[in-house]
Amino acid sequence: MTTKTKAPEAATLPLNQILGGDCIDVMNSLPAGSVDLIFADPPYNLQLKGDLHRPDNSKVDAVDDHWDQFSSFAKYDQFTQLWLAAAKRLLKPNGAIWVIGSYHNIFRVGATLQDQGFWVLNDVVWRKTNPMPNFRGKRLTNAHETLIWASRDEGAKYTFNYEALKALNEGVQMRSDWVLPICTGHERLKDEAGDKAHPTQKPESLLHRALIATTNPGDVVLDPFFGTGTTGAVAKMLGRDFIGIEREEAYRKVAERRIAKVRKFDSSALEITGSKRAEPRVPFGQVVERGMLRPGEELYSIGSRFKAKVRADGTLIGNDVKGSIHQVGAALEGAPSCNGWTYWHFKRDGKMVSIDILRQQIRAEMSEGRPH
Amino acid sequence: MTTKTKAPEAATLPLNQILGGDCIDVMNSLPAGSVDLIFADPPYNLQLKGDLHRPDNSKVDAVDDHWDQFSSFAKYDQFTQLWLAAAKRLLKPNGAIWVIGSYHNIFRVGATLQDQGFWVLNDVVWRKTNPMPNFRGKRLTNAHETLIWASRDEGAKYTFNYEALKALNEGVQMRSDWVLPICTGHERLKDEAGDKAHPTQKPESLLHRALIATTNPGDVVLDPFFGTGTTGAVAKMLGRDFIGIEREEAYRKVAERRIAKVRKFDSSALEITGSKRAEPRVPFGQVVERGMLRPGEELYSIGSRFKAKVRADGTLIGNDVKGSIHQVGAALEGAPSCNGWTYWHFKRDGKMVSIDILRQQIRAEMSEGRPH
DNA sequence: GAGGCTCATGAATCAGATC
DNA sequence: AGATCTGATTCATGAGCCT
Numbered sequence: 001m002t003t004k005t006k007a008p009e010a011a012t013l014p015l016n017q018i019l020g021g022d023c024i025d026v027m028n029s030l031p032a033g034s035v036d037l038i039f040a041d042p043p044y045n046l047q048l049k050g051d052l053h054r055p056d057n058s059k060v061d062a063v064d065d066h067w068d069q070f071s072s073f074a075k076y077d078q079f080t081q082l083w084l085a086a087a088k089r090l091l092k093p094n095g096a097i098w099v100i101g102s103y104h105n106i107f108r109v110g111a112t113l114q115d116q117g118f119w120v121l122n123d124v125v126w127r128k129t130n131p132m133p134n135f136r137g138k139r140l141t142n143a144h145e146t147l148i149w150a151s152r153d154e155g156a157k158y159t160f161n162y163e164a165l166k167a168l169n170e171g172v173q174m175r176s177d178w179v180l181p182i183c184t185g186h187e188r189l190k191d192e193a194g195d196k197a198h199p200t201q202k203p204e205s206l207l208h209r210a211l212i213a214t215t216n217p218g219d220v221v222l223d224p225f226f227g228t229g230t231t232g233a234v235a236k237m238l239g240r241d242f243i244g245i246e247r248e249e250a251y252r253k254v255a256e257r258r259i260a261k262v263r264k265f266d267s268s269a270l271e272i273t274g275s276k277r278a279e280p281r282v283p284f285g286q287v288v289e290r291g292m293l294r295p296g297e298e299l300y301s302i303g304s305r306f307k308a309k310v311r312a313d314g315t316l317i318g319n320d321v322k323g324s325i326h327q328v329g330a331a332l333e334g335a336p337s338c339n340g341w342t343y344w345h346f347k348r349d350g351k352m353v354s355i356d357i358l359r360q361q362i363r364a365e366m367s368e369g370r371p372h
Numbered sequence: 373m374t375t376k377t378k379a380p381e382a383a384t385l386p387l388n389q390i391l392g393g394d395c396i397d398v399m400n401s402l403p404a405g406s407v408d409l410i411f412a413d414p415p416y417n418l419q420l421k422g423d424l425h426r427p428d429n430s431k432v433d434a435v436d437d438h439w440d441q442f443s444s445f446a447k448y449d450q451f452t453q454l455w456l457a458a459a460k461r462l463l464k465p466n467g468a469i470w471v472i473g474s475y476h477n478i479f480r481v482g483a484t485l486q487d488q489g490f491w492v493l494n495d496v497v498w499r500k501t502n503p504m505p506n507f508r509g510k511r512l513t514n515a516h517e518t519l520i521w522a523s524r525d526e527g528a529k530y531t532f533n534y535e536a537l538k539a540l541n542e543g544v545q546m547r548s549d550w551v552l553p554i555c556t557g558h559e560r561l562k563d564e565a566g567d568k569a570h571p572t573q574k575p576e577s578l579l580h581r582a583l584i585a586t587t588n589p590g591d592v593v594l595d596p597f598f599g600t601g602t603t604g605a606v607a608k609m610l611g612r613d614f615i616g617i618e619r620e621e622a623y624r625k626v627a628e629r630r631i632a633k634v635r636k637f638d639s640s641a642l643e644i645t646g647s648k649r650a651e652p653r654v655p656f657g658q659v660v661e662r663g664m665l666r667p668g669e670e671l672y673s674i675g676s677r678f679k680a681k682v683r684a685d686g687t688l689i690g691n692d693v694k695g696s697i698h699q700v701g702a703a704l705e706g707a708p709s710c711n712g713w714t715y716w717h718f719k720r721d722g723k724m725v726s727i728d729i730l731r732q733q734i735r736a737e738m739s740e741g742r743p744h
Numbered sequence: 745g746a747g748g749c750t751c752a753t754g755a756a757t758c759a760g761a762t763c
Numbered sequence: 764a765g766a767t768c769t770g771a772t773t774c775a776t777g778a779g780c781c782t
Binding site for chain 2: 106109113114115120123124130131133142143148174176177181204213237269271273336338
Binding site for chain 3: 119120121154157277281
């Protein structure tokens with residue numbers, strides 16, 4: 001039997017629960033620096049949701065339109081500043097955040113993120129395959145929403161599963177525009193009356209991509225505007241822990257029922273395509289020490305334009321240049337850098353073979369008998 | 373013979389000219405309420421640190437021009453507030469503005485527009501068919517830019533040629549995401565040395581669509597960051613008057629030569645993306661993200677000789693071979709290649725169904741909202 | 745001419761471990 | 764903390780050249 005290893009503070013985190021209350025208060029009550037990722041779908045529309053954290057419910061006269069508008073933007077900014085500050089406090093140093101919005105609010109959110117020192121990594125466009133048309137023909141069909149992906153600080157070592165996303169996209173880099181359908185059909189949750197349970201339920205496919213991209217299994221994902229719990233449902237499927245915060249009890253109930261039905265995917269299915277960067281380093285000297293190449297043996301560049309001789313200490317000498325396989329390759333090519341492993345080749349049975357083959361052999365021997 | 377009807381103040385406007393100087397000063401010197409549309413491509417405030425090299429070691433020609441340097445967000449905001457205020461003063465009551473930017477600046481611009489009482493009508497995503505890749509594999513390919521379209525005031529009777537855009541889009545409503553290639557080839561202006569004349573020249577197709585959408589023939593279009601004059605060139609083609617403002621004399625000269633060559637209604641301005649394209653490529657990962665197949669589910673080869681398991685990133689694992697549906701199929705068959713879409717099947721109600729059915733479903737959804 | 749191949753390049757906030 | 768070293772990393776398109 002294995003025990004899941006957790007950071008100490010994680011023991012006090014209310015994992016895989018939906019918390020009631022105001023998200024700012026709740027976030028401020030949780031331990032700082034304890035969350036890997038935050039996914040947030042804050043209220044969008046200033047005009048329709050003007051009661052947002054607003055002390056008075058008085059309706060402003062139409063004459064004062066301009067002032068009201070300015071005033072409600074200011075209120076919205078204040079709200080945004082508060083919940084983003086709380087979110088930043090909760091994140092681990094290498095944590096990151098996603099926020100989704102539309103043109104009604106995303107500029108306020110983006111500017112506030114930047115003002116608070118978050119570092120924007122990408123803005124991502126969710127391009128809807130089946131948006132609601134513009135019925136009156138007065139504007140363009142509003143066919144997308146915008147997500148901002150930002151690390152907690154500039155220079156943070158954020159998580160990005162590049163190879164997994166490339167695999168999801170048939171072998172080419174994932175772009176900043178994601179084409180996905182809106183949430184309809186069976187996936188769309190209904191209330192007792194058969195109406196949609198939440199007005200802006202996000203599709204699981206969107207969360208699937210965001211979580212595969214920027215978390216690893218076992219990570220803690222917090223959603224301060226949990227709604228009907230799409231973030232929690234996908235996190236559970238993918239073997240991530242979640243924390244949901246939702247003010248409305250009706251939504252919490254729907255989300256709880258929903259998530260209880262979700263099953264985690266088989267953990268072998270959750271292994272994703274890994275990065276070469278994660279593989280152990282092999283010093284070229286080991287190739288010489290193990291006798292896979294002999295001192296004095298000659299290596300050839302791609303196309304055999306250059307050659308160099310192996311020395312006993314694992315350095316090369318070629319054209320009076322001495323140094324590592326990388327340094328000599330770079331010097332001969334006049335390039336700023338060079339990956340010597342893929343650049344140099346040796347002769348076996350009259351054929352040119354990349355020295356990277358030797359590195360792979362060493363790695364295979366290293367991993368023998370080791371759990372993976 | 374017809375005489376072009378003009379508003380009185382238009383007589384004093386420097387129509388179809390490129391003005392030198394700082395755009396804020398120049399705009400403030402022009403008569404208020406005299407311009408129908410402003411198209412602005414302000415500095416993006418890219419914050420680039422060191423050099424960037426491609427995997428082939430070539431150096432990326434970055435935008436390091438002095439006009440894109442700002443010492444802080446606060447300085448950039450101040451600049452934005454000044455030029456947008458000047459722009460608002462210049463607009464007719466029913467005038468509108470377009471601003472283009474990236475995540476580096478667009479949130480600042482959007483928030484300032486809203487703060488100054490502009491009314492956002494749409495944010496439009498320019499999805500680039502051929503963006504520069506992310507060379508280090510550290511983020512998503514930055515494959516789009518964002519345009520904001522806003523009227524001068526809330527409630528303004530702005531111009532929107534709904535039917536013209538619908539026609540441009542093969543009879544369905546134009547969406548808020550526009551798929552257009554970046555500016556290359558003959559359209560890309562070169563200097564005497566044969567290098568690009570301007571680092572950020574916009575494609576004429578983008579301006580064509582914006583001007584068709586939001587102006588009428590004879591309208592006055594002002595561009596305060598004229599650069600090499602794409603806005604002026606397209607305005608002239610389409611029979612609109614333009615006013616360009618550009619600080620750099622070198623750019624003004626290039627723009628003047630360019631626009632002199634342009635003829636009104638030149639058919640080369642026609643949309644190049646309206647043509648029919650091959651069926652869109654569907655990454656297998658989308659089948660997984662959309663929940664059409666679950667991670668852990670088993671796929672079977674034709675005749676069920678082999679099976680493989682679906683993983684969360686859209687790769688398969690079968691007989692210890694990991695990779696795309698195509699790679700795993702080929703490996704199991706010992707074949708050089710394999711079309712995974714027709715090779716693999718899944719079980720539904722006891723029957724074997726080809727996964728190609730799922731691809732067809734996704735394509736059907738994609739074509740519901742046409743990409744152009 | 746057609747077709748194929750190589751090469752160049754585009755608004756980019758693009759590394760991480762070890763010494 | 765700063766310097767040094769290893770070594771991972773690209774897609775679409777047009778121009779130019781060759782067969």
